[in-house]
Amino acid sequence: MRRLIAPMLAVLAMLAGLLVAPAASAAQTTAAGEVTTTLEIDAALNAEMAIGDSIQIADLSKFEAGNIISDEVFFDSSTMTEAEIQAFLEEMVPSCQSGYTCLKDWYDTSRTTSADAMCGAYSGGTRERASRIIYKVSQACGINPQVILATLQKEQGLVNHVWPSDWRYEIAMGQGCPDTAACDTRYYGFFNQVFGAAWQFKRYANPAGTSQYFTWYAPGKTWNILWNPNHSCGSSPVYIENQATANLYYYTPYQPNAAAIKAGYGTGDGCSSYGNRNFYQYFTDWFGSTQSQAPEATDTPFVDVATSREAGAYNVFAREITWLAEREISAGWAQEDGSRVFRPTQAVLRDAMAAFLYRLAGEPVFAPPATSPFSDVGTDHVFYKEISWLASTGLSIGWELPTGDWEFRPNATVTRDVMAAFLYRFAGEPSFTLPETSIFRDVAVDRSFYTEIAWLASTGISVGWSVNGESEFRPSAPVTRDVMAAFLYRLDRYMNPFADVSSAKTTQTFSVFAREIAWLADRGISVGWTSSDGARVFKPAQAVLRDAMAAFLYRLAGNPKYEAPAESPFVDVPTSHVFYKEIAWLNSTGVSIGWERSDGAWEFRPNASVTRDVMAAFLYRFAGEPQYEAASVSAFVDVPADRTFYAEISWLASAGITVGWQVADGAEFRPEAVVTRDVMAAFLYRLDSWLR
Structure with missing residues (x-):
């Protein structure tokens, strides 16, 4: 029989209009066919007649009233694709009786719904196939499509019915059909039924943003569960182990008695009820255990993701998913057996x-x-x-x-x-x-x-x-x-093109300048080195030499068209030098003219490390020596106003390209410290931002 919540509370909930899925308006309700009278429907429903072959495989001695189905199975929306659902329906009913439309061929017009605490948004469509509606609802609401199929069968026998009347589709899931009143016509229609029931299954858990309304079958406690709608049949205490089982009791608040269990798909005694027994049987006979099984081992942290194409859990993005776990961005969900699942096909909220x-x-x-x-x-x-x-x-x-x-x-x-x-x-x-x-x-x-x-x-x-x-x-x-x-x-x-530089603080390669280094690579200013294992490395702590600095500035300038002279301007830079063109260009712009020797020749000193004061001079000249009057009092305790490159260092600070280090008596610039490659990246990034 169809159950929304416990008898009296069901009526209150429906009257309040607050605790059931948003119903379609009369204009939105899909008419699947002319509905017979309430008495005719009730007579057929009370018979609970399953049309078609139902061969019992389930061992009902294993039915546990407190754990009918596990949460992991109930809420696993990745068990079937749309195509697999359609193939299953066609297998169940290869041929439908003439004059009737079986579930495999049923279409309905669905409506668009907005996301809420229970379900994600559903994009409606005209003439959507039943299998498509089942699949889309399972994805939007995070419900196992096999749960929907078993519910369709236990409520209306629709999965294997070979001559279903149209009214069965109107109340396909029993949504809005309490024991104490006729079915609510607002929930008529196949889409409304499937979406409404899935929404209700999620609402029972009182998700964040909703009230704590559903508490009387809450998991982790013992509750007296009735045997039958006839209260004189009594009840017995049941310890509810999980939310999924609580959901089934909210929906159908009766447990099967010994006679119902013994009867299999048949009839027990006058105090028997069959809803949750039949759900368990249909699910087990069609899809296997209602409990999470020990999964096949995979080569990733998740049992539902594997890198091998031969594995059932193969996913083309297995490497990326593994990386996500290693970076502790997503740990997935823990299963009862200790394994973890990632649920790769679940939509991201x-x-x-x-x-x-x-x-x-x-x-x-x-x-x-x-x-x-x-x-x-x-x-x-x-x-x-x-x-x-x-x-x-x-x-x-x-x-x-x-x-x-x-x-x-x-x-x-x-x-x-x-x-x-x-x-x-x-x-x-x-x-x-x-x-x-x-x-x-x-x-x-x-x-x-x-x-x-x-x-x-x-x-x-x-x-x-x-x-x-x-x-x-x-x-x-x-x-x-x-x-x-x-x-x-x-x-x-x-953002982190180099194996030895990461923006994540949780990694050993974290660098405070990761963003700037990534920018350097994106602009083609530095591509680093390729290591023996094929990975690119930046070597962030390595000192910057003057020849490499010339190359960095040339590339920052946009690789301007320039023809290097046939004769080098520097005695220590041959024309065969790997960065000869860049060094000669740097000299031609006046950014660096080098040192004049006593014999009148000029040296560039390409292998000398770049110090922070020299870097200030490079950047000031590269920026076009902007008009700037240095303060008479230095911003840095270690840079006196009469020091070489004082003006350049002061400008660098005024432009926000460097702030130095804070010490007890002020700020230090540390002019003679060697510039490392990571700091160089930061200097160039900030200079580029200033120029823009």
Whole structure:
């Protein structure tokens, strides 16, 4: 029989209109066919007649009233693809009786729903196949599609029915059909039934942002569960082990008695009930155990992700998913057997995306505000700190309401265009040449986030799909967790192109100048070295020599057209020197003229280390010796006003290119300290920003 919640509370909930899935209006309700009278429907339902062959395989002696199905199985939305659901339905009913439409051939017009605490957004469609609706609802709400199929069967026998009447589709899941009243017509229609039941399954857990309404079958406690709607049949205490089992009792608040268990698919005695027994049987007979099984070992931290194409858990993004785990950006979910799952095909929600980006940033020190910046994100939200951090950085400011409040919409699915915006902003909104013509046929140049999508493509983080010789980005498609892993992995490679430099504080290669070093590589100013294992290294702590500095400045200038003289201006720099052109160019611009010897010849001293005072001179001259009057009193305790390069060092500080080090008696510049490659990257990055 169909159950929404316990008898009296079901009526109250429906009257209040607060604790059931949002119903379609009369105009939105899909008419699947003419409905027979309530008495005729009740008569058929009370018979609980399963039409078609139901061969019992399940061992009902293993039925546990307190653990009918595990949470891991119930909420695993990755068990079947849309194609697999359709194939299953066709296998169950190869041929439908003439004049009837079986589930494998049923279509319905679905409606668009907004994301909330229970389900992600659902994009409606005209004439969507039943298998497509089942799949899309399972993904939006995070419910195992096998749970939906078993419920369709235990409620209306629809999965293997060969001559189903149209009214069965109207109340396919028994949603809105309590024991104490007729079915609510607001929930009529196949889509409304499937989506409404899945929504209700999630609501029973009282997710964040909802009230703590459903408590009377809460897991971890013992409850008296009735045997039958007839209360005179009595009840017995049941320890509810998990949320999934609690969900089934909220939906159908009876347990099978010994007679029902003994009868298999048959009839027990006058006090028997069959809903939860039949759910268990159908699920077990069709899909296997309702408990999570010891999974096949994989070569990744997750049992549902493998790198081997021969493995059932193969995923093309297994490497990126493994990296995500190693960087502690996502640990997945722990199973009852101690294994972990990643759920690669599950859609990424905005609240989780905030957490991923916060961890990718190295979990920076951040004190979240006492009052939430968003009306739909409470300070007790599991990702409140991460979401408020995201807002503070400008990575996402959410949506402003007419009331002046702001929403973050934490349960909304992240789409590919929004992901592009997240990543572009996370990378610091780098400058690049925006193409006048879009490379993607489905992304117009005047579309929101065109700049961000074009940048994403320019970096190689996403190249989209090739369709008939053209590229598609599919901006409105949801981002799944495996694709998210690939996006973040590639973004990290873009921001950290060298194996010995990382922006993550949790790594041994962390560098405070990681962003500047990545910029240096992106601009082609320094590509580092290729190590024996094929990895690129930057050698951030290595001293910068004068010959390399000439090359860096030449490239920063944009590799200007320049023909080096046939005769070198420096006696210690032959024309065969690897950086001869760059050194000669540096000399021609006056950025460095070297040293004059007693014999009148000039030396460049290419292998000498660049010190910080000399770097100041290089940068000041490279900037065109901007008009600047140095202060009579030095900003640095170790740089007197009469020191060589005092003006250049003072300008460097005034431009914000360096602030030096704070010590007890002021700031130090340390002019004779050697400039290392990481510090050089920071100098050039800040100089470039100043010039722009």
